[in-house]
Every structure is written in C-alpha cells, then in structure tokens.
Amino acid sequence: MSSFPEIRDKVRSAETLSFEDGVALYQHPNLMELGALANEVRERLHGDRTYFNRNLHINATNVCEASCRFCSFARLQPGDPAAYTMTLEEAWGRLRARVAANDPITEIHIVNGLHPGLAFDYYTELLAGLKRIQPSIHLKAFTAVEIFYFAKKFGMSIEAVLQALRAAGLDSPPGGGAEIFAPRVRKKICDDKSDADEWLEVHRVAHKMGLRSNCTMLYGHIETAEERVDHMLRLRALQDETGGFQTFIPLAFHPDNNALMKLPGPTGVEDLRTYAVARLLLHNIPHLKAYWIMLGIKTAQTALWFGADDLDGTVQEERIYHMAGAATPQVMHPTEIIRLIQNAGRTPVERDTLYNVVAEGAALIPDKPFRRDVRRSLEVVS
C-alpha cells in the first residue's frame, strides 16, 4: 500500500491516484496532513473562491415505490400517513411566492419519490409551468433514479425521457440516488431501484445530450472505506468518458426515522476525511460541495478547508433530509452564507447552476434580500 508521502508526491505531480491510494488515504491517521493536502488541490483549482447559489427545493411528492432503508422521506402508498403529492398549482405556487417576494433565485432543485400513480405529463407540465412563471430559472430536476423509473414505467428509452423533459424545461439532472454503488450495499439498503450501472447510464446519456449534472455518495451507514473508494472511482471513470459532472456531493447519512436508525451515522472527523479523500481522488470533477443541509453548518464551513469549494445554496423548504433528522435550518439567507464563507477566510462567489458567476466582490451584498421569517427558518422538521 502506498505511503502518504508517495501519495502526496503523486498529487503534487498531478498523477491519478489508484484504488489502493484511496484506501490508504482513508486509513491515514493524521487528519491534518490529509486535510492540508486536499486543501492544496482545492486552492490549486479555485484559490479561495467559494461558491453558493440562491435556490429553492421542491419535493413534489414523497409517495415512492422504492423502499430504501436509509430513507425517512418516502411513503409507500398515497394513503399512508404523512404521504403527500402536490398539485401542479401547489408546486408552481412555491415559485410564485419567491417571485412575489423579489427573491432572485436562479435554480429550482426538484427531487421526488417514485410515485406509481402519476402520469408522465405531471412531470413535464410541472417543469413547463415553472418555466412559464420564470423563464430564466434553471430547473435541476429528477435524479437518475427517477429518470430510469420513468423510462421503465412509461416504456421509453432514457434518451427519450430526457428529451421530453428537456423540451418541457429541464436544464440538468441533480446527482442524487447514487447512494453507494457496491452491489453488497445496494442489496441491503436499496435493492428495488436502479442499480449502479443504470444510474451511471442515465448520466452518460444526459452528458452525451450536452446536459451537465452532479454526482453524490451517501456515506456513513454500512459501507466500507473500500466501497466508498470504489464508488468514487466509478464516477471518475464516467467523468473521464464524458466530462459532464460538475460537482461531487458527499451526503452524510442521517439515521433518524428510518430503518437504519440503530446506526450511529458518520462523525465529524469521518465527514472531513471523506471530503478530503474525495478532493484527492476526483481530480477530474471540478467542484466539491459541502451540502450544509446534511453536514450541519459548522461542519460544512470546516469542510471548506478540507477540499470543498461550494456550500450549495439558500435551499428553502428542503424536506428529505429534515425528515431524517437534519437539525439545520430550512433556509439560509445569502448574507449568512456570505458571512460563513468569509469567516472561513474564503472569498464568496454567487454562481448559477452551471457555475457562471452571478455576483462577486462588492456586487455580492444582497440588495434585494427576500423577506425572512426567522421563526420559520429555524424550524426543524422532525
């Protein structure tokens, strides 16, 4: 197995790290050394620049055929307690409210359950209606798991599904649903949804159509370090092939209110180690996002020195991870995000979904902040 100095030399000479290198990094006892090396790469790629965006999450339904054991969000049947499905008007109303509040969001992030009873038109009309309200909004919608489900359920090819969604307004697919690619793990935690090859194929097709996307890894449950490294290397291989991934987002497992609630979840040190290893292994994926909703604000800020260069966004109305026990607020005001980044000694840059710069420097001060209901922003959905 490679020593840390050997790996450090490889990183500094821009050599690709091997599977063994990744495992060795996970086992390296000195977190400070690991973090400093990841920070070198982060600063080589982005300097101090740290990205965020203004976005809105819409989870239009939590009715889901899949029974993933880590999930606290899904309800198997439409009539189950706490099951919900928004009408199109309700979903569109979320955006109308933001527009009315002069909230200059640039992205809507849409992720749903695999609802057995909704027609394909529901999804295309959902997108089209949002675009009618705000044509410039970027619609980052439907994970690869959802897109694969649509293809199977509606008898369409993946490409045909993506083309139809794109025609309705889809701009890019998000990176969720990847979990851990290892069959051993998937069999135990999510055996009734798309597998690794199917997830990767959806992104391959999307990239070939010219769409950009993100990728994720759900860590901190039953997977091993080797399985995390394998997961990242499969993403890296697809990125070598297509170049379509913009951002890798490690997602910390939350154990509340789901079938894996006896597991402890990842610790803070495990979070930082995973970010650092990801930054070092995934040299070809430009961005690494510390998703504050799942990591917690304190850990997300710390991750900005362990490889991460992005904090995600204002979010607003996230449900999936809050139902799993995330104790973070439902929304973070841009001013708070900027202060958090500056307190970390970094330079905040507001971006759009495709990492075009929206504002930086003096232009960053939000001149039209949206109205913030403090009580609501601090509410924790449990």
Add this chain to the structure above:
Amino acid sequence: MSVEARSLPLPEPAPESLAMLDLFALGRQASAARDGQLGRRGTFVRARQLLASGGWRGPRDAAESTVDEADLAAVGGLPALRAAGIDLLVAPADSPHARAAAEAGLRVLLRVPYRVGEDDRERVHRLAAIDQASFGVWGVMPAPSGEPYGLDTLRFFALCRLALPRVAHLLADVGALGPRLAQMAFGFGADELFAPIVAERALRLGANAHNPSLTRKEAATLIRGAGLGPCERFADGTIEEVSA
C-alpha cells in the same frame, strides 16, 4: 489498564504570532502540545452535577461531582462543597470564586467565552491573562456566545491549548458544540469530552434525537475516530483505556 496522569512539562509560552498560523499549522502544533503533555489520548468521565435545588443531575455512582458557579450560593457556598463531595467547580473565566475554590482544594474548570468575528490576537491576549492566574486552573472549556462557527471554534481550541501551557486540560462541550465539532476539536488540542455520560441512550426519537448525552461506547467511538486512545477518567485521577 490503569495509567497514572503524568506530571506535565511546560511548553514555551505561546507567542502572539500564534494568531498568524494557518488552520493546519495550528492544529498540528496544538495536537503536538496536547500529546506532549498528556499523550495521544482523549478522556471522558461519568460525572454528576449538584443543582441549585440541592438535587443531583447524573448517575449516583458518578466518578466526579461538579457544581456550576451559578448555583454556588444556592447550595451553601464554597464551604458546603467539600461536605457535598464536590470535586470540580465549573466557573466563568472571570469567576470571583475560582481562586478560593482552588485554595480550598477543588479543581477549577473555567468556561472561556469566544464569539464569531473576534480577532485571534485579542483572543491570545485574553488567554494570556488566564495563563497568568496565580491559582491552579485544572482545565478550560471554550464557550461560544451564540451559535458557533466551525473553523472559528477549531482555531480557538488550538489557541487555548497553545496559549495556556500551564492549564493541562482542554474540554470540548458536546452540548454547546454538537458531537461532530466536539470530536473535531481533538485535532486542535482538546483532550476531554464534556458531556453527560449515560448508561444507555434511548433510540434517536423525537426530542431525544439531539440529546447531548453520550454512552460510554459513543464517547469512546468519537475519541477513537479522532485518532486518539479513548480513556475513562476516575475520581482519583487515574485513567483507564477503553478497549474497542
């Protein structure tokens, strides 16, 4: 295995240039200072707290009994503490009673406040005043004013370890920081978790989901995950390694 606490060699006093160190240099230096003083170990202790009501919070068979200075008058003042079996006074950094408590043979744990946006140089100066206290301070515990930021907190931990060479113990308050950040603090010089240690924790349900109490196993897991040897501390000052 039982290990006696070692006598502490005093490192050089921390210079003001500490404030200029980057995060990783601070972490490395603070960890090295902790390791030099105490070894590569992190501790926890099963403690109980004497409350203003005269009742106790914590297990009957706790290894350590504490009182918070805010409750001191209600429980009869310093003279009553020894009779109540109190080992440790938890007090603010500007405590009017800390010196007398130390002279009466109690150990003193000072809460050291910090707030987001403070300059590190100000912090170093403030810590220097504690280091020059003429009574023995057993330990310090960073106490955030308001919601703490992650990096700011970790820097402050490292500054505490490096600017207080005469103070042996640096505690991470799980209730104030959360378990994630408290664990990270071990990489920045902390040597003990400050949390209620309970025999068994109910499953994370409802309001219990974010209860700061830890089981022995959880405390040991956090410490081990931070790369240190987990140890339980007992009333007589001995510590015992917790096996995996």
